[in-house]
Amino acid sequence: MSSLQEPTPIVRRPLHEEAADRIRDLIVQGQLAPGTRLNERLLTAQFGLSRTPLREAFKVLATEGLVELLPNRGAIVSQIDTVRLAETLAVMGALEALAGELACRNATDAQLNEIRALHYEMRAHHARGDLAGYFKFNQAIHLKIVKYSGNAVLNTTYRQMNGYVRRARYMANLSRERWDAAVREHDEILAALGARDVKRVKALLSDHLAHKLASVLAELGRPVAEQAA
Amino acid sequence: MSSLQEPTPIVRRPLHEEAADRIRDLIVQGQLAPGTRLNERLLTAQFGLSRTPLREAFKVLATEGLVELLPNRGAIVSQIDTVRLAETLAVMGALEALAGELACRNATDAQLNEIRALHYEMRAHHARGDLAGYFKFNQAIHLKIVKYSGNAVLNTTYRQMNGYVRRARYMANLSRERWDAAVREHDEILAALGARDVKRVKALLSDHLAHKLASVLAELGRPVAEQAA
DNA sequence: GTTTTGTATTCTGCATGCAAAATGAGCTCT
DNA sequence: AGAGCTCATTTTGCATGCAGAATACAAAAC
Known part of the structure; x- marks a missing residue:
């Protein structure tokens, strides 16, 4: 096991990462204005995935500070205070x-x-x-x-x-x-x-x-x- | 609506936050050594919740750098390199x-x-x-x-x-x-x-x-x- | 006309189910 | 004995289902 093991480590990228990247870009580039609600149903339809990985992405974005998680009320793009x-x-x-x-x-x-x-x-x-x-x-x-x-x-x-x-x-x-x-x-x-x-x-x-x-x-x-x- | 609205804002804390806190403490205090695998089934049993919020917690801990997510192979406590x-x-x-x-x-x-x-x-x-x-x-x-x-x-x-x-x-x-x-x-x-x-x-x-x-x-x-x- | 109350709808939080991937045990062959 | 293969078991990734909370809206009360 030395040379020809993995020319490309073809591990499919987790969906939640994909989603996090896309949303992050939208936020950072200003396409999603601060305060915008991130509707789960809407985004799942748009991205073609289910709610589970999307919600995982929300959690990541929240710890990054780009998104605010309101308990029982979903995610909004964080305000720039x-x-x-x-x-x-x-x-x-x-x-x-x-x-x-x-x-x-x-x-x-x-x-x-x-x-x-x-x-x-x-x-x-x-x-x-x-x-x-x-x-x-x-x-x-x-x-x-x-x-x-x-x-x-x-x-x-x-x-x-x-x-x-x-x-x-x-x-x-x-x-x-x-x-x-x-x-x-x-x-x-x-x-x-x-x-x-x-x-x-x-x-x-x-x-x-x-x-x-x-x-x-x-x-x-x-x-x-x-x-x- | 002024004085007696919310003495304590009794919004139940999301389970994933709870879980993230508990795991974070275990890692930071060294009870979970670097490299330890975080088995989902095991932890759900221990914490008394389902896999969904636990996995959300994993994502948070991963962005914090305390945990490493190996695609299709789960989460391990990140090595201190x-x-x-x-x-x-x-x-x-x-x-x-x-x-x-x-x-x-x-x-x-x-x-x-x-x-x-x-x-x-x-x-x-x-x-x-x-x-x-x-x-x-x-x-x-x-x-x-x-x-x-x-x-x-x-x-x-x-x-x-x-x-x-x-x-x-x-x-x-x-x-x-x-x-x-x-x-x-x-x-x-x-x-x-x-x-x-x-x-x-x-x-x-x-x-x-x-x-x-x-x-x-x-x-x-x-x-x-x-x-x- | 404004506020309050009741109700229907939508949405979130979490549990569970299912398929694909990974792990591991036993077996065969060298 | 050791390497490689096959197949059963475990585990992850994701989708979906269900209960409860929040919101919206309309009718009623003031």
Whole structure:
């Protein structure tokens, strides 16, 4: 038992995972607005499976925080409440600072070049004033930095939080000033990463996220600014 | 509808939550060793419920990382692998540094006094050489700091990771030197917290966790030390 | 006109049933 | 004795059924 055992480990993917992925995408991409009720009968019909695996998916999404389970009243897409959003961004700041530190140490040059490429793509969209395109590459850069930290736990934790926060991106209606500033911050982050300057990367990422948090909070005008980093 | 509506919101707790809690406790407290198979029939008999809610609980525990789901082969208590342990501790270090910072700002004096009390209890157990008692209060202190950060997302994230890590505590067979050093570090942390010295608390907690990580890794003798903070 | 009450319908929570996959025991063949 | 095969048993994955809770709606009371 050595070479030709399993070219492809053909184990059918459990239905509940499939369902969880599909619903997660719908939520994260904003197709299912916060507060929307997730009707079991409806979704089973739509996905072509029975209630059991669907309900299992609900449980998973609930522990991920994307869905809220009301006893005897089913599941709703969780509200994006301001406090939780701020809290999540604060935590993501800490995570990303760590990610930057580790990426400085562990990322290969090729990986840094990948990030660099994404950065220039992002700048291109910024130059054109294409906000949606900008967001896409911005996201990709941050996810890559976290990924190339080489810490899998960090990666999954971050991605999960990102799923929650991402839905709020249209809420922060990003002023032109903030947008330009964010791009400049990215320039600096990239430079520091290239120089493998741990301390600087860490500080820059921490600040970057703090600014993002501040801009989101400003946009939402809530007086919860105190408890953020 | 104002005053006498719901003295206690008597909504029966879903069975799957109950089950998840019970199994989680068994795993975290080490009564269910890593690798143990979780037989559905057995557990349903033991808990007095049917397979459906039990399986829902499995899904939750799986997303929490305490249980591994093998398609068509059921659930096993997840192994504590060294790499993941190290990665988790690194992330917890970042989280706890943030927690310390926020606690400095947000914790009330009464809350700091609570932590202080726990600290002296811990010292008492250390003085007696009572390792189990020491661990208990040590845990409690760290959890309180995180809790009094006032950031709920941080709190739940930290607690979840702690659940995974806690099972490994007996693995790190803590030398007397490291034990003494840890206690001294706690002294300093407490002092800095009392002085509300954000920068210092942050640094101390970060170092404290890094030392813990190093000691665990040393004990386990794995060459994964590079990728930690 | 508004609120309350009664009732029908829908939906959730959980148990159970059934088919497919995995495990294990015994057997055969080398 | 050990490796491979067959078949019975166990176990998982999923669908469905049923009871109770929640919701919706309409008629009645104020």
